[in-house]
Amino acid sequence: MSWYEQYRSRYARLKQAGKPFFPYAVFKDMVVVSLILAALCWLAYFAGAGLEDLADPTDSTYNPRPEWYFLFLFQALKFFPGRLEPVAAVVVPGVSVLLLLLVPLLDRGPLRHPLDRPFWTGLGLASLAAFGHLTWSGYHSPLINPTVEKDPLISRGIRLYREMRCAYCHKINKKGGNIGPELDRSAGSGSEEWLAKHLRDPQSVTPNSAMPKLNLLDDEIQALVAYMKSLGEPFTAEAPKLFTQNCASCHRIGETGGEAGHDLSLIGSARDKAFIKRYIGDPSKTNPDSSMPGFKGQLTEVQIEDLSRYLAGLGR
């Protein structure tokens, strides 16, 4: 234990020869703290803190992204698929933290310069590199679900729809009350002018309507109309049959259909009608690697339009 005493007396000498904490160290601290405060204020003022849409527990298409300093953990999970996932999720971080905690008990002895401790310096650098690499690749990894750019007007409409409890009377996507019509089946067929009039004063366009006058503001009506128009256009009863005859051998919707192609149960939440229509007509134009045949010629233009409307409404 002699180097303990040696260290203590050496440190006591160095401390004695050193300078008082105030003002020497305090001055440096103040300089750094001022810079940090300036940077914080700059970021807070110009970048601020984001706020996305209200949490929607039913939205299965959202791409969860953690804060950047947890990204490495997300990325590490991908190396341990299936039943090994707990290893990456819990075992590796747990062991790492324990190791970190115990570093002073593992690396003992008087040597402190990084070049005199090649093992520990190397381990530290390797951990840093791994963290950096995982964060970098996590940041650039493709999103699990394709991102859908939602029109802010539509988002506002969704929010109003929820705030005003429209679902008390109306159904969208099979959820809501029975008093009013199912909006994703009917609202899309009305023109924007008709919808706006209806929202302003239901009885003026539908004399027997049970819907109350809501005294909405113009921009609220605009938002609700945008939301209604986004619910999709009506399709005929033919469309699901067309799907069964032409698509179901490869694609599935819900429980029925083939396995060769993608599951289309939620396709409407990721792709709009125009995209789907293009794709059905000639897949190779949009995706050169696709093995799906084009249906232009095989189906009429009207049938493809009908089918696209049907698919675009799925999972919305």
Next chain:
Amino acid sequence: MIAWVHERTGLDRVWKALFERHVPEARGPAAWLYTLGSASLFVFLVQALTGALLAMSYAPTPDHAYDSVRYITGQVALGGFIRGLHHWGASFMVVLAVLHMLRVYFMGAYKYPREITWMTGVCLLLLVMGFSFTGDLLPWDQKAYWATAVGTNIAGQTPVIGGVVSRVLKGGSEMGAATLTRFYAFHVLVLPALLAMVVLVHLFLVVWHGISELPERRLQDGDPQGP
């Protein structure tokens, strides 16, 4: 008057012990690395202050959380700015704490007699992570909700105790009102109390042992740290 206060509080001796204590001289640019601990402490104070201001207008229920955050951002005087400070302060906190830890790690400053100082520091880093995880959920927007859903699922994968941990975190089997109030209680009551205690121990140890000196290369003749 001042002497009267000093006699009854010992403030003069506290000042002497904290501020007039000597610190080994660190020459060159490496001396600036010794400011990272103070910087972390400063950002913690910023977080405490902005956090207290935010808590005055925040409502921790799923029905009102999102709207209260919108209210803070749009309506409260300087609300958006204070929320921005708290948001970016969280990132700064993590970065500064980690940089501080790297400085101590690569300089071997965790060695005798500062082993326990290091361990309390690791605890502080874990607490900071806890703050970040619980704070993320509070705005109750899409990002908040889904990041927490994934986080609690990860915790739920712990062998044997995973189910219990996940239920304790969520306050039930599903994420909802209980999750939000629970995270809020952790974020503003439990974690701050723990952090304050560990910070005090950490600071006490730093002052008690003195700030470590810059490491020197081993001398050729085998003497570990020179004369």
